[in-house]
Amino acid sequence: MTIAILPARLANQIAAGEVVERPASVIKELIENSLDAGATAIQITVDKGGVKKIKITDNGSGIAKDELALALSRHATSKIKDLSDLEAIDSLGFRGEALASISSVARLTLTSKPQHQDTAWQATAAGRDMAVNIQPAAHPDGTTIEVLDLFFNTPARRKFLRTEKTEFNHIDEIVRRIALARFDVSFTLTHNGKVVRQYRIANTQAQNAKRVAMVCGQKFIEHAIEVNCEHDNMKLSGWVAKPSFARNQNDLCYSYVNGRMMRDKLINHAIRQAYSTLLPADTYPAFVLFLQVDCREVDVNVHPAKHEVRFHQSRYVHDFIYSVCHKALLSINNTDNLFNEE
Numbered sequence: 001m002t003i004a005i006l007p008a009r010l011a012n013q014i015a016a017g018e019v020v021e022r023p024a025s026v027i028k029e030l031i032e033n034s035l036d037a038g039a040t041a042i043q044i045t046v047d048k049g050g051v052k053k054i055k056i057t058d059n060g061s062g063i064a065k066d067e068l069a070l071a072l073s074r075h076a077t078s079k080i081k082d083l084s085d086l087e088a089i090d091s092l093g094f095r096g097e098a099l100a101s102i103s104s105v106a107r108l109t110l111t112s113k114p115q116h117q118d119t120a121w122q123a124t125a126a127g128r129d130m131a132v133n134i135q136p137a138a139h140p141d142g143t144t145i146e147v148l149d150l151f152f153n154t155p156a157r158r159k160f161l162r163t164e165k166t167e168f169n170h171i172d173e174i175v176r177r178i179a180l181a182r183f184d185v186s187f188t189l190t191h192n193g194k195v196v197r198q199y200r201i202a203n204t205q206a207q208n209a210k211r212v213a214m215v216c217g218q219k220f221i222e223h224a225i226e227v228n229c230e231h232d233n234m235k236l237s238g239w240v241a242k243p244s245f246a247r248n249q250n251d252l253c254y255s256y257v258n259g260r261m262m263r264d265k266l267i268n269h270a271i272r273q274a275y276s277t278l279l280p281a282d283t284y285p286a287f288v289l290f291l292q293v294d295c296r297e298v299d300v301n302v303h304p305a306k307h308e309v310r311f312h313q314s315r316y317v318h319d320f321i322y323s324v325c326h327k328a329l330l331s332i333n334n335t336d337n338l339f340n341e342e
Ligand code: ADP
Pocket: 029, 033, 034, 037, 058, 060, 061, 062, 063, 071, 072, 076, 077, 078, 079, 092, 093, 094, 095, 096, 097, 098, 099, 100, 143
């Protein structure tokens, strides 16, 4: 055997294995890029559960013509420069891999126009070296990324795709999760030519609650208590549902750390513990909770998909979440508990 460096496309396809599992994961990466670019309006258009086509258009900062090729290259990012940045991440992205990975397993076109540029430019990467082609295009300020035929060249991956309906449900779930994290951004989700979700910008707490009701259901909001508590450098805000709203599945468990959606064991554990004696066996609580901590206190570079984090003072964070939720739940009038309501 001789040792050889892999061609760029193949290396990117290997990296794609970590983050690009299905259309929904592409959409997560692309929306996060739009948010990092400061977009306030994001349109998501998909055909056939996202397998045929995914298109995300934003009104964010855009990418300059001479940086388009870099945006499509692996290990190229505008979000961190050195180790100290990595230790205090305040953006959703930082790995510089998403666009390179996605364009190695699909037909990706990137069209962008920063405000200071007169015209828009479009970039695609082709061939085993992923050489980037650039041509002029028409586009308003902002960026559109179109992803066609996901996994067309990686049949092993394609085999794991489920039905159009299942793939769309995953997409819908990602959009809902992100829409909960950013009340200050509008999102439109269109599937097979039909607008399926439309979340307008929310400016007031009442409008925030309305968006939560759109995502989690009116019943959730009706049964939820608002929490909002600050301690040291931590803040926990959001909604916890009364125990009477216990669910048979964990479909309304939404937690965020510094605006990033999470499936974090420590957070879930703290919340479950707050509910512990209040919930019937085999049921799940419902909550939408936002934890804000100093970005130096949390390591997001734990998992490529960034679903988990590591807190430097994990016990402290755990106990803070537990006590805020516990107090909120105890504040519910005793007559309003599990055994008396509905
Ligand atoms: P990362 O987000 O980890 O930096 P990506 O591969 O997702 O890596 O994106 C590479 C770079 O392309 C980003 O750092 C950013 O500068 C630029 N970029 C990607 N999407 C957008 C967008 N929608 N608007 C503006 N810039 C973008």
